[in-house]
Amino acid sequence: MxxxxxxxxxxxxxxxxxxxxxxxxxxxxxxxxxxxxxxxxxxxxxxxxxxxxxxxxxxxxxxxxxxxxxxxxxxxxxxxxxxxxxxxxxxxxxxxxxxxxxxxxxxxxxxxxxxxxxxxxxxxxxxxxxxxxxxxxxxxxxxxxxKIDTSNENEEALRDLLEKCAKTAMSSKLINSNSKFFVNMCVDAILTLDRQHLDLNNVGIKKVSGGSMEDSLFVKGVAFAKTFSYAGFEQQPKYFTNPKILSLNLELELKAERDNAEVRIEKVEEYQKIVDAEWKLIHDKLELIKNTGANIILSKLPIGDLATQYFADNGIFCSGRVDPEDLNRVIKAVGGSIQTSVSDLKPEHLGTCGIFEEKQIGNERYNLFTECSNTKTCTLVLRGGANQVIEEVARSLNDALMIVKRSLQLNSIVxxxxxxxxxxxxxxxxxxxxxxxxxxxxxxxxxxxxxxxxxxxxxxxxxxxxxxxxxxxxxxxxxxxxxxxxxxxxxxxxxxxxxxxxxxxxxxxxxxxxxxxxxxxxxxxxxxxxxxxxxxxxxxxxxxxxxxxxxxxx
Incomplete structure (x- = not known):
């Protein structure tokens, strides 16, 4: 130019x-x-x-x-x-x-x-x-x-105020015709959270195709879909009352013991000793986990077929490859902490809840942790006849949750x-x-x-x-x-x-x-x-x- x-x-x-x-x-x-x-x-x-x-x-x-x-x-x-x-x-x-x-x-x-x-x-x-x-x-x-009164003194009045704000937010959405159902779900979710922080990351949203929109569930606790499992999983119990829950960031598989290792042997008997040592290592880990008295084992990393069968034989439920967000919400609901080693497990590292169950929702099986003593998290399981409908319901609920949160925080409406x-x-x-x-x-x-x-x-x-x-x-x-x-x-x-x-x-x-x-x-x-x-x-x-x-x- x-x-x-x-x-x-x-x-x-x-x-x-x-x-x-x-x-x-x-x-x-x-x-x-x-x-x-x-x-x-x-x-x-x-x-x-x-x-x-x-x-x-x-x-x-x-x-x-x-x-x-x-x-x-x-x-x-x-x-x-x-x-x-x-x-x-x-x-x-x-x-x-x-x-x-x-x-x-x-x-x-x-x-x-x-x-x-x-x-x-x-x-x-x-x-x-x-x-x-x-x-x-x-x-x-x-x-x-x-100005609206959002103090804790009158929960019924507070709930009524928040429901009105949520209903207005839903009036222009796909869920308007089912607004009464979803308004209750939305306000329940916000009132479950810690009133000081109101962190919406503690509200899990899961989507299951099939059924009508009003088949959606509010879970006061944590729910996530059944993870990948090995043979022996079906023999594990699927229902507990007041279970002890151990959360791990640990791989419980045989292959984990031979990764990045080089061993030189001269006799066949020495190879057998190596195999026996590998089995002993993982068995010792499983034995330490069993001795904690935990009924449910959750891990971010895989839990292999040997560990799955071992837990089944001892009446323990396990779930490997749990999504990190889900596991973090489980910790907030049941207590305890995520452990990266089993060498020093203590009672305070374990959490507990009132009821754990594996439940069929639509075509999927879900693990539900409910009646938790210090519940500051919840899960919304959304249903619908088409994926596009479920996605729009999720977007609408997210908008309504944000509106209710802001109403509760700022105490002022227009x-x-x-x-x-x-x-x-x-x-x-x-x-x-x-x-x-x-x-x-x-x-x-x-x-x-x-x-x-x-x-x-x-x-x-x-x-x-x-x-x-x-x-x-x-x-x-x-x-x-x-x-x-x-x-x-x-x-x-x-x-x-x-x-x-x-x-x-x-x-x-x-x-x-x-x-x-x-x-x-x-x-x-x-x-x-x-x-x-x-x-x-x-x-x-x-x-x-x-x-x-x-x-x-x-």
């Missing part, structure tokens, strides 16, 4: 390099992002539709989860990748609201487009959006959120159904009247962009969005005080209503994170004013070599 500013031509970039910059490039990036918005719009809300995604291997995904859709799409445009990142961030931090954050970011860009076309500098738009964001978060924390967006919009318009200059227009544009959520909820439900939005604006303008933040779209009556009384609740952190991520993504797109594409040999689309930004250190 040649750069010529009246001086002799200087070649800096190779021939074929495409260089785009200025206002036209920003608008081009915005248009690319708006195409992503068109894909996600129909999936928003409880009556949103699902999207079927298929890849080159004919693997199909049916979902309406924004993060899953964006992750599965083969998006090559560099600006659109920012939308993928904010949806992933929302999914990891909050769990729900992945579609909302993407739609908000795109709508903010759409509103800024008119200002760019009129010649307003993008830095001024970014500054105005940051002012509006700061005011919106301040409004949510001070006026538009509701009202769903577009109520919080309309309340912020109304107050931002009032705030804009106190601002002088062009920034007043841009804060109004920010307020207008928030209306995309209630508008799209109505359109996806087949309702008259113009009529209902006018009703919402009127209600939020006429009603004064905190109650006007509660009026939103209620799909049960297909009209506006007080959604606080209808228990359409969301965690406050959900909305704050959505607004922050959407505004940051919009400002990042507005800050990019130059894209350089180097078309390499055999590359029709080109590879992005550089993106220059302004005002944000790009």
């Amino acid at each position: 040649n750069f010529n500013n009246g001086s002799p031509t200087i070649v800096v970039l190779k021939e074929g390099t495409d260089k785009s910059q200025g206002k036209a490039q920003i608008i081009s990036n915005i248009n690319a992002c708006l195409s992503i918005q068109d894909i996600l719009k129909p999936t928003l809300g409880p009556l949103g539709s699902d999207i079927l995604l298929s890849d080159q291997t004919n693997k199909t995904i049916i979902t309406n989860d924004g993060a899953t859709i964006l992750k599965s799409l083969d998006i090559v445009h560099p600006a659109c990748q920012i939308l993928v990142d904010i949806s992933k961030s929302q999914d990891m931090e909050i769990g729900d609201g992945t579609t909302t954050v993407t739609l908000l970011a795109c709508e903010l860009m759409k509103e800024s487009k008119q200002f760019l076309e009129e010649g307003i500098n993008s830095n001024l738009i970014m500054k105005s959006y940051n002012m509006a964001l700061k005011k919106a978060i301040e409004l949510i924390k001070s006026d538009l959120s509701v 009202i769903g159904g577009g109520a919080i967006e309309m309340a912020i919009s109304k107050r931002l318009r009032d705030y804009a009247k106190t601002i002088k200059g062009k920034q007043q227009l841009m804060i109004n544009a920010f307020a207008k962009a928030l209306e995309i959520i209630p508008r799209q909820l109505c359109e996806n439900a087949g309702l008259d969005s113009v009529e209902l939005l006018n009703k919402l604006r009127m209600s939020h303008s006429v009603n004064q005080g905190k109650d006007n933040a509660f009026v939103g779209i209620n799909f049960q009556i297909e009209n506006i209503a007080n959604n606080f009384e209808s228990f359409i609740w969301e965690p406050m952190s959900n909305k704050i994170n959505s607004l922050q991520s959407a505004t940051e993504a919009c400002n990042l797109i507005l800050s990019i004013d130059e894209t350089i594409t180097n078309k390499q040999q055999g590359d029709e689309g080109g590879n992005i070599q550089g993106i220059r930004g302004q005002g944000m250190g790009m």
